Amino acid sequence: MVKPGIYQHFKGGRYQVLGSAVHSENDEVMVVYFPLYGDQAWFVRPLEMFLEQVEYEGKWVPRFEWVCDAE
Template identity: 50%
Template sequence: MRTGRYRHFKGNEYLVMGVARHSETQEEMVVYRPDYGERDLWVRPKSMFM
């Protein structure tokens, strides 16, 4: 997955910072932050993000 801005189907934009791996399961996780309101960093399994 490339870094950059992505638009959710509901219209909000997110900035993808990169992909990391879960330390226990090795599952790929997308590191992102909303491009609106609070700008905390979040992670979500790659399979759920796309």
């Protein structure tokens, strides 16, 4: 599972993670989150993808990095 709170995306945006959910058809763990900018629509992303490292500007960095607890 993923810790709820504020995360920074590797491209700069901040997101609030509400928690985890389980896909009803295949039991895949999903992360439920929304951006702290724009229309703040809710999103889900597979936990494995949320936590993975991505190559950005020649370096391997976390896709999302935990920043702090949500207020």
